[in-house]
Amino acid sequence: MTAIIFSDYRLICGFMDDCKNDINILKCGSIRPGEKDAHSQGEVVACLEKGLVKEAEESDPRIKVSDECKKAILRVAELSSDDFHLDRHLYFACRDDRERFCENTQAGEGRVYKCLFNHKFEESMSEKCRDALTTRQKLIAQDYKVSYSLAKSCKSDLKKYRCNVENLPRSREARLSYLLMCLESAVHRGRQVSSECQGEMLDYRRMLMEDFSLSPEIILSCRGEIEHHCSGLHRKGRTLHCLMKVVRGEKGNVGLNCQQALQTLIQETDPGADYRIDRALNEACESVIQTACKHIRSGDPMILSCLMEHLYTEKMVEDCEHRLLELQYFISRDWKLDPVLYRKCQGDASRLCHTHGWNETTSDLMPTGAVFSCLYRHAYRTEEQGRRLSRECRAEVQRILHQRAMDVKLDPALQDKCMIDLGKWCSEKTETGQELECLQDHLDDLVVECRDIVGNLTELESEDIQIEALLMRACEPIIQTFCHEMADNQIDSGDLMECLIQNKHQKEMNEKCAIGVTHFQLVQMKDFRFSYKFKMACKEDVLKLCPNIKKKVDVVICLSTTVRNDTLQDAREQRVSLKCRKQLRVEELEMTEDIRLEPELYEACKSDIKNNCPNVPYGNAQIIECLKENKKRLSNRCHQKVFKLQENEMMDPELDYTLMRVCKQMIKRFCAEADSKNMLQCLKQNKNNEVMDPKCKQMITKRQITQNTDYRLNPVLRKACKQDIPKFCQNILSTAKDDAELEGQVVSCLKLKYADQRLSPDCEDQIRVIIQESALDYRLDPQLQMHCSDEISRLCAEEAAAQEQTGQVEECLKVNLLKIKPEMCKKEVLNMLKESKADIFVDPVLHTACALDIKHHCAAIPPGRGRQMSCLMEALEDKRVRLQPECKKRLNDRIEMWSYAAKVAPAEGFSDLAMQVMTSPSKNYILSVITVSICVLFLIGLLCGRITKRVTRELKDRPLSGWDLGYKG
Incomplete structure (x- = not known):
């Protein structure tokens, strides 16, 4: 019927x-x-x-x-x-x-x-x-x-949860979408909905996702987009995913009504709760789910999270990647569409962000993603700031942040505020993760709203670098080897990034990770807030001592200057707090590794880097070292900056990245107890130790060469000779320029005064060390190298080519003194001879040859002021004393050289004259003549009496008259 x-x-x-x-x-x-x-x-x-x-x-x-x-x-x-x-x-x-x-x-x-x-x-x-x-x-x-x-x-469930109340118009209450959202809301609130009803809901949610034509709002609002971009894709949800792709901006522009209709459909179908609802995603990602997510129960909400974790990995396939990002674009714009996040955070959201129920629309005034923004602001609050998220909710917020970092389009606020800037600055940056990096690189160029969003996100990354999921993936090997303890901490607080920076040049480090870490360091330089540990340690000090300064490098300079001034002035109390000083030290050391981390130096030397160091890598301070080695070829501006840098490094050798890296093991061996300021001094003292690493020794020599070019680069010498330098070398100082080397002129000046024995004891000790070192290695004498480079190449090429310098070049120049043509070079060699008269220790060849004789014949004679040299000369003339043949030969050679020097360069003072007498072969005759002359003069005075007439006592004792005082009364 x-x-x-x-x-x-x-x-x-x-x-x-x-x-x-x-x-x-x-x-x-x-x-x-x-x-x-x-x-x-x-x-x-x-x-x-x-x-x-x-x-x-x-x-x-x-x-x-x-x-x-x-x-x-x-x-x-x-x-x-x-x-x-x-x-x-x-x-x-x-x-x-x-x-x-x-x-x-x-x-x-x-x-x-x-x-x-x-x-x-x-x-x-x-x-x-x-x-x-x-x-x-x-x-x-x-x-x-x-x-x-x-x-x-669903009859009983609809009645139970009041999803078909009579006061609602039938047109609304009967709609499938209303029923689905009402019952889904009950499920999300933890209410019990029968399994039969949930099964039916799943079927019809899948049905709506499969066929866009079942949703009148989609047809009404997206008709134009479907015709222009998605014609012919009518099956298995492909039209909806095509529209999602258009909304993401990958295929053109889309109307606001269409976007809202799609967002509503995603909320109605709720595919975040079960990926199988989205048939297009399910089919595209089946292979990935079977391999990467097989440990998760089918239909579990965490499947989507698992897929996101494997985004851009080898296990991900391209089609799945596209479908996943298309769906996540909409889920990211409504925090309720992530069921795990909603379940763990609904209480916190209601308490802190004043949210409504799952199926109740939020205020139109509330921007897209506002609730999640509210949650993550509270997620990273300290206990002192109050009202923090529960531990469960915080973990979910971190999970979402890690996933959103994969793609800038998954961050609604970022995409909304930065759309113009993305088009303007980053249109060519299409690779994974490049868009955010690009925005960070152009931070100062962005519009204010976009700059604030990118700044806040970067600040958040500095506290929890694991948000940078792609960077973490690239750095997995180095993290597992060196930083696993920091990575396991639930609260990062910047420790993990600090560990990665410290281990950036380990052999396990791969190129992608190193580039990512360096990029983050460069971004940090734009604002001190981007360095979480630095910000937390020094924010009060910055407010007090460096207000209105934003850039990290400027803050570091400001605080470092304050610390240095307080130290130099022996201030009773340091103005910079102890915790800030400790973190400031970390930041200073990190900045020395790459010239790009010191913007002023980098900007001043950009063209010089291009001209002199074109193929040199930036890392490991290699560009900085290259500029130092090519210092004479640099532009004035760059040269000044490099000189200033070297001055700071010599005052604080720990800031010399290359020295610290090359000599790391030697510092542990010889200078573990030394103060950081005296590190180079300690290394210099142990330079000739037999166990000293050759590479470290070479680096120490480099730094000594640098120090000897200008007394200002040798803090120990500068302090020891602070009275001697203006006293004896004022003419050099008056012509000196700031931030430009004096090419060893002051050191040469002090050497001559050392030979004259006119220096203060502290200064004399320092100059003696310099003379001893430069006597072994001609490169440590800038004036000699500058004036005699051609003669060394012509006369002493073999000695100069030796791998280790032992004074052979200087000896060669002394032996070939008569062959030297340039007057300035001849003068330098003569100065060397003059210096050697003052102390045998500064003539390494002679000292080595005569070491045994000094021990036998001059052991009681203290070194210095030419005393041991005089002792050896006397022993040479004493017929009863037999010197070692090599020592005797070297002494005779020196006497000949000094004789020639005396002819070429006459004595400039009484000390020179005395020294010439003492080293003359006719020394006894000259001394005898001088002694006889003095005796004769004494005898004449004694025998011949007074020359002036005698005066009576009365005349001596009488008072002076006005005439006697030289005026008339």
């Missing part, structure tokens, strides 16, 4: 009365004129159903179905929902398809409908059946009761 009634709409009670006008208007009464098919009247109902769904898909429908007829149509559809035989149009359209796909499915309770729905997009499904099924699905979307199984399974 039911089949007979539903075969002719005229037999359905009241239907003809309610829909008579609509049948005529829609012309549904004569679909097939002339045909008298017994089943043709079922087409009338089908025609009315199509008119009903078409009206919902048009913003301004030309023909409207009356409300009475709408109710009647939906009522007929509801009554036929039990058995597909009762929907005559669908039955005849799908008879063959039912036999093909659902042969074993028993009719009744809507089972055949569901079976056909599941096969709707099969290739072999007939087009007329697919159309009939789509119309049926659209009716279900308008009234959930058209689905028998859904209405039956």
